[in-house]
Amino acid sequence: MDLKQLYQDIILEHGKSPRNLGKCEGYSHEAKGYNPLCGDKVHVYIKLNSEKKVEGLTFEGEGCAISLASASIMTELVKGKSFDEAMDIMNAFLNMIKNTSEIQSKHLDEDQKTKLMSLSGVKQFPMRVKCATLSWHTLVSALEKKKEEVNTEKVD
Amino acid sequence: MDVNEIKSQFPIFSKKINGKPLVYLDSSNSSQKPLSVINRLNDFYRNEFSNIGRSIHSLAVNATNKFEETRTSVKNFINAKFNEEIIFTKNATEAINLIATTFGQQNIKEGDEIIISELEHHSNYVPWHFLREIKKAVIKFAPINEDGDIIIEKLKELITPKTKIIAITHLSNVTGTIVPIKEIVEIAHKKKIPVLVDGCQSVPHIKVDVTDLDCDFYAFSGHKVYGPTGVGILYAKKKWLEKLPPFIGGGAMISEVKKDNIIYAPLPEKYEAGTMPTAEVITFNESIKFMKSIGIDSLIEHEKEITNYALEKLKKINSVKIIGNPKNKAGVIAFTIKGIHPHDIATILDEDGVAIRAGHHCCQIFHEKMNLTATARASIGVYNTKDDIDILCKAIENCRKIFDLK
Numbered sequence: 001m002d003l004k005q006l007y008q009d010i011i012l013e014h015g016k017s018p019r020n021l022g023k024c025e026g027y028s029h030e031a032k033g034y035n036p037l038c039g040d041k042v043h044v045y046i047k048l049n050s051e052k053k054v055e056g057l058t059f060e061g062e063g064c065a066i067s068l069a070s071a072s073i074m075t076e077l078v079k080g081k082s083f084d085e086a087m088d089i090m091n092a093f094l095n096m097i098k099n100t101s102e103i104q105s106k107h108l109d110e111d112q113k114t115k116l117m118s119l120s121g122v123k124q125f126p127m128r129v130k131c132a133t134l135s136w137h138t139l140v141s142a143l144e145k146k147k148e149e150v151n152t153e154k155v156d
Numbered sequence: 157m158d159v160n161e162i163k164s165q166f167p168i169f170s171k172k173i174n175g176k177p178l179v180y181l182d183s184s185n186s187s188q189k190p191l192s193v194i195n196r197l198n199d200f201y202r203n204e205f206s207n208i209g210r211s212i213h214s215l216a217v218n219a220t221n222k223f224e225e226t227r228t229s230v231k232n233f234i235n236a237k238f239n240e241e242i243i244f245t246k247n248a249t250e251a252i253n254l255i256a257t258t259f260g261q262q263n264i265k266e267g268d269e270i271i272i273s274e275l276e277h278h279s280n281y282v283p284w285h286f287l288r289e290i291k292k293a294v295i296k297f298a299p300i301n302e303d304g305d306i307i308i309e310k311l312k313e314l315i316t317p318k319t320k321i322i323a324i325t326h327l328s329n330v331t332g333t334i335v336p337i338k339e340i341v342e343i344a345h346k347k348k349i350p351v352l353v354d355g356c357q358s359v360p361h362i363k364v365d366v367t368d369l370d371c372d373f374y375a376f377s378g379h380k381v382y383g384p385t386g387v388g389i390l391y392a393k394k395k396w397l398e399k400l401p402p403f404i405g406g407g408a409m410i411s412e413v414k415k416d417n418i419i420y421a422p423l424p425e426k427y428e429a430g431t432m433p434t435a436e437v438i439t440f441n442e443s444i445k446f447m448k449s450i451g452i453d454s455l456i457e458h459e460k461e462i463t464n465y466a467l468e469k470l471k472k473i474n475s476v477k478i479i480g481n482p483k484n485k486a487g488v489i490a491f492t493i494k495g496i497h498p499h500d501i502a503t504i505l506d507e508d509g510v511a512i513r514a515g516h517h518c519c520q521i522f523h524e525k526m527n528l529t530a531t532a533r534a535s536i537g538v539y540n541t542k543d544d545i546d547i548l549c550k551a552i553e554n555c556r557k558i559f560d561l562k
Contacts, residue, residue: 003504007559012559038530039515125503141308
């Protein structure tokens, strides 16, 4: 295992200064996520416009560098995407964390892919995978307007 | 006490973790096992295995005798009065559930009050919560102060004529607080309230004398006392075990079974239904022998020395904060590093072969009280050395470097 691969500069930087923190104005969707193993929490806020495009995307929460960086990068990459595009990016992300180390999504440019791939090192640390996926599962839950809180012990 | 000699009795320390020598600072979670314990388990399965109880053949007689020898050893180790006051369970959690369930069934009704503390492990809260759900009982929390000490005066104020039991830890698995159980038992007994003590963290690290404490119930687990998993111990005063209903029903806990009536077995079998963790209980005798071979006074002195050394060194590291500062502290050190989440600390330390725990340590009530989501925890065992602490501190410095902390 290689710590440097896990704690890349971009993760440490996003972990220290997460982007899009707080509630976004006029949000239409929200969901909470919880990791009972460590007590980490995340609350995702989305503003979908009339064309079902993510106009605003923010989060509140506390957690480790991995979970904060993952949430922060997620908000950057999914903002401006349509509902379907957002779902595609999230599936590509989960596939990267669990299976390949590559990102396969036509909705991200090369820079965005590189950014997201900074989280691929998590794969080597099975105990930390849920730190990285919590915010993404919560994003989907918000988009699908699910009422129940996301619990990392109940999702893959 | 020669710590290097003791460490050499634990085969795990010859293994490398991520290419580094193992620095094991997670004994509050579970301790490592000496070779004598590992060998005994192997030896029993190879040469002596049989179930205990009813069978007449030689192996069964031997196994039954050995099983009962452990009971006697446990009785002597914690200074109980009678063998039948020692009940084997699968872990301490089950031991507490045994009392919460049977005591609750018999003695708790709607509106009755149970006092626990803000230091409790979930295993000494959730079983009582069941009574809150089923019996509509009320749970009151004896508060702690900033140092992590239970405020005894406040605990006293919580007692009312409706208080039916007080359940409290002997030693906190987060702050290392050694709770003045004897004082609490005296307070409770003046009002005729029984006291259950969660002794999971105390039995491996401080002297426990249940007769002196005069508590009614005392629960602990074998795997934290350098023993195998699968063994929990419940000490309960005989008068209670005779009076309370049985817990789990099945074979071995009955003396006569008819279509219209069942007579339960006498103590201790009344509370030991079904096939027990025979090999593990028999092996646990070796753990007690191991503890005795060191001597509780030497063990306390050694762990105190390592704990004080660790506290001193950790306090010198910038941005490290030790959680709690109790009057009497054992070798459990919860800490935070400003700017680094405990899970990141644990992952980075692991790369240096240092095993600690990160999270809420099954004590969410405590963490909430202290406005914390999680802490990192280093806990000391008999095999830890000052070198271990030096490696821990170096690994923490590495964390700070990775996170670019000043």
